[in-house]
Amino acid sequence: MPVTDEAIEKIKAMIVSGELRPGARLPKEADLAERLGLSRNSLREAVKALSLIRVLDVRQGDGTYVTSLEPDVLLDTLAFVVDFHQDDTVLEFLEVRRVLEPAATAMAARVMPDEEVAALGEMLTALKDDASLEELIANDLEFHRRIAAGSGNAVLGSLIDGMSAPTVRARIWRGLTEEGAVERTRQQHLAIFEAIAGRRADLAHAWATVHVAGLEQWLRDTLGEGGSALG
Numbered sequence: 001m002p003v004t005d006e007a008i009e010k011i012k013a014m015i016v017s018g019e020l021r022p023g024a025r026l027p028k029e030a031d032l033a034e035r036l037g038l039s040r041n042s043l044r045e046a047v048k049a050l051s052l053i054r055v056l057d058v059r060q061g062d063g064t065y066v067t068s069l070e071p072d073v074l075l076d077t078l079a080f081v082v083d084f085h086q087d088d089t090v091l092e093f094l095e096v097r098r099v100l101e102p103a104a105t106a107m108a109a110r111v112m113p114d115e116e117v118a119a120l121g122e123m124l125t126a127l128k129d130d131a132s133l134e135e136l137i138a139n140d141l142e143f144h145r146r147i148a149a150g151s152g153n154a155v156l157g158s159l160i161d162g163m164s165a166p167t168v169r170a171r172i173w174r175g176l177t178e179e180g181a182v183e184r185t186r187q188q189h190l191a192i193f194e195a196i197a198g199r200r201a202d203l204a205h206a207w208a209t210v211h212v213a214g215l216e217q218w219l220r221d222t223l224g225e226g227g228s229a230l231g
Helices: 005-017 029-036 040-051 071-086 091-111 114-125 133-150 154-177 181-197 203-222
Strands: 057-059 065-068
Touching: 005 029, 005 040, 029 040, 040 091, 040 154, 057 133, 071 114, 091 154, 091 181, 091 203, 114 181, 133 154, 133 181, 154 181, 154 203, 181 203
Parallel strands: none
Antiparallel strands: 057 065
């Protein structure tokens, strides 16, 4: 289990046991890290991730608190970000996406109407630099949906839509825990868009492959499946 997830599991155990209740203040970082047998860095990353999904509230100059959510809501949220590690079927969805999406993206570069291409670009530029993770994920889903629809093949578009939803949790968790993942996604979206706008089907296919394969390989590493099926 990756160290960030191990740290989250240990904080979750403290909440489940009632040791940390809604509104409770966490012990000082050094004390908590020693007590849980974690490095301060891995504990810090876990706190950062849990604060982003509003399980913890980091108050500058005051300390870190469990948010005042109902206990069952807290536990459901923690389960959301941990449980997908136990379900490697998401890898199979990503493998299928890696086959289908580059083909759809290349087709969109050939046939997507100019006005739809322009709207795709406007959607990317409208996303603010300080957008929340929820806004980023929504933008990501819509970006891929529009490209699939722009392929001109309704069956292919429907298949890709069906492959997208099961991978949302992996996208969220990567955005929370991998440094630079959000900015890299935005850059790759821009590269895909520019290839479509330039009617470069070969380049669009290549960038879409890189984009989906990056998430797939990250998840393989997270699940401890170091070996790659990207070749």
